[in-house]
Amino acid sequence: MTANKKQNGDILLRGGKVVNVFTLEVEEADVAIAGGMITGVYRRGETPAVDAATTDSTAALNYGEIIDLQGAFVTPGLIDAHIHIESTLLTPPAFADAVIPHGTTAVIADPHEIANVLGFDGVKAFARMAAGLPMDVYMMIPSCVPATPLETSGAVLDAEAVSRLFDVAPGAIGLAEVMNVPGVLAGDADLLQKIAAARLRGLPVDGHAPGLSEDALQAYIAAGISSDHESVTSEEAWDKLRRGMRLLIREGSAAQNLAGLISCIVPSVSENISFCSDDRHPEDLLHDGHMNAILRKAVSLGVAPALAVKLATLTTARHYRLSGLGAVAPGYRADLAVFSDLAEFRAQAVFKAGRLVASDGEIRDRLDRASICAQTGADSAEATVEVDKYPPRFGEGSVHLPDITGRLAPAYEPNAKVRVIVIQPGQIVTGQEIVSAADIGPEKDILPLAVIERHGKRGSIGCGFVRGFGLKKGAVASTVGHDSHNLIVVGVNEAEMEFACRTIAQMGGGMVAVAGGEVKAALPLPVAGLMSDEDAATIARRLRALHRAVSDLGCPLAAPMMTLSFLALPVIPELKLTDLGLVDVNRFSLVPVLC
Numbered sequence: 001m002t003a004n005k006k007q008n009g010d011i012l013l014r015g016g017k018v019v020n021v022f023t024l025e026v027e028e029a030d031v032a033i034a035g036g037m038i039t040g041v042y043r044r045g046e047t048p049a050v051d052a053a054t055t056d057s058t059a060a061l062n063y064g065e066i067i068d069l070q071g072a073f074v075t076p077g078l079i080d081a082h083i084h085i086e087s088t089l090l091t092p093p094a095f096a097d098a099v100i101p102h103g104t105t106a107v108i109a110d111p112h113e114i115a116n117v118l119g120f121d122g123v124k125a126f127a128r129m130a131a132g133l134p135m136d137v138y139m140m141i142p143s144c145v146p147a148t149p150l151e152t153s154g155a156v157l158d159a160e161a162v163s164r165l166f167d168v169a170p171g172a173i174g175l176a177e178v179m180n181v182p183g184v185l186a187g188d189a190d191l192l193q194k195i196a197a198a199r200l201r202g203l204p205v206d207g208h209a210p211g212l213s214e215d216a217l218q219a220y221i222a223a224g225i226s227s228d229h230e231s232v233t234s235e236e237a238w239d240k241l242r243r244g245m246r247l248l249i250r251e252g253s254a255a256q257n258l259a260g261l262i263s264c265i266v267p268s269v270s271e272n273i274s275f276c277s278d279d280r281h282p283e284d285l286l287h288d289g290h291m292n293a294i295l296r297k298a299v300s301l302g303v304a305p306a307l308a309v310k311l312a313t314l315t316t317a318r319h320y321r322l323s324g325l326g327a328v329a330p331g332y333r334a335d336l337a338v339f340s341d342l343a344e345f346r347a348q349a350v351f352k353a354g355r356l357v358a359s360d361g362e363i364r365d366r367l368d369r370a371s372i373c374a375q376t377g378a379d380s381a382e383a384t385v386e387v388d389k390y391p392p393r394f395g396e397g398s399v400h401l402p403d404i405t406g407r408l409a410p411a412y413e414p415n416a417k418v419r420v421i422v423i424q425p426g427q428i429v430t431g432q433e434i435v436s437a438a439d440i441g442p443e444k445d446i447l448p449l450a451v452i453e454r455h456g457k458r459g460s461i462g463c464g465f466v467r468g469f470g471l472k473k474g475a476v477a478s479t480v481g482h483d484s485h486n487l488i489v490v491g492v493n494e495a496e497m498e499f500a501c502r503t504i505a506q507m508g509g510g511m512v513a514v515a516g517g518e519v520k521a522a523l524p525l526p527v528a529g530l531m532s533d534e535d536a537a538t539i540a541r542r543l544r545a546l547h548r549a550v551s552d553l554g555c556p557l558a559a560p561m562m563t564l565s566f567l568a569l570p571v572i573p574e575l576k577l578t579d580l581g582l583v584d585v586n587r588f589s590l591v592p593v594l595c
Ligand SMILES: [Mn+2]
Pocket: 084, 112, 113, 482, 483
């Protein structure tokens, strides 16, 4: 649809109610748009060249197009303050197709997942995929690749690489979550240089400080880190707000912190709060939504709708200096969402720079990516990315399996004592316990767990045990294993585990459930072993089939693949497993399985 240009504007959104994120009013107002920008927000009856007596035909003499919103609500396009797009299992174009119909028009993405697999090229490939979409993808340059020295990633991003990425990666707006808290507190030179690279450019630095408080928190903030999305309790959140941190309230598929932090959403500090998802699974994107789902939940918990909208738009745009975004006001870009109500937040229509890009839940107008990319200086040939244009390790080359025979589940004397990871259902934190080796096996739900270095580096294999995955037969494996994304596998015995690993290697990366020599379900992830090149509906369908197969093997968990993917992440307490062995996260050190 192309709007005709008339002297009063290209488009007039008439008859709506504008959510004013500056005053928190909801105004009966019309919105005039010209050249992709908002030129005016006029209370009913005050709209230039349109008055109560004017008929649409007269008004049409003055506006290229009149759209009657029939009392619907107009908000700024919604902005996700922090997300790992790879965790949706979708590439940025497929992610955009899934979230724009829900009202999202911009995200702030941390591509540390693909960076941990493919390093500098991975971040550039991510930027290429994200170019020219009808949704802005602003990138925070990954600060922790690898997340810790206690694992083997596919690549390393040192301070020099981070600095170069700030210069060459389009859309880079800051440094992504600094998860190596001990490294900051110890004054790790390379880490502090990465922080300085952002600060010298006047760019924000995101944090990742679960449970940090008192002097350690203040030292972490003093190092130049200005936000955090890991708060679980309001006490923890207030500690961080009180010392000047931006509070990102995370409500995603992996972690839901909104209810626990709702008491922080008060006028005295609301300017320093933003909503984010961190991780969002395809099923949730399709059926629950994205940022609109967070607004729905916030309002259901008692937050005033206009204030909730502000935390998903203006406060985020201001913190990350997204000029011209985050409000329905003159001079702002016409990134707008039109909602039927301010309770369910179902988007009727979504505009990007004044163009209708989605309506009634469907993408309507994929912008001409090649021409936009040409304008933005990105090579359009690069920007219209096809998966096969990636470095060879995309597709069949994503999994370099070392010799795994007899190395996945070492045996222990029955009277030995072994340290076990204990899953907390629905959480990404774990617990730990010491059990007798005689209890190892599906009967007592003490299962062998292994993490295999799959990037062709060390060929190392970390072995341990996990309680809570519940398998009674077979094995489950995945190349999504935060953050180094090695190959993680849990099973009832070594043979099943080995078959699962070899199946994934043949797929070139992904997720699989096997039993008795059969593949029960598989989800190929050919883009770095992290993302599919299919759309959200297809991935959601495959993931449902995989979850059913894992459940049939005996697993009681609601999101088994997400839970499995975080068992390897040594920056979130308490006991995790990497390719180098068991990690006591609080002690930030490797610990033996045998006690
Ligand atoms: Mn991660």
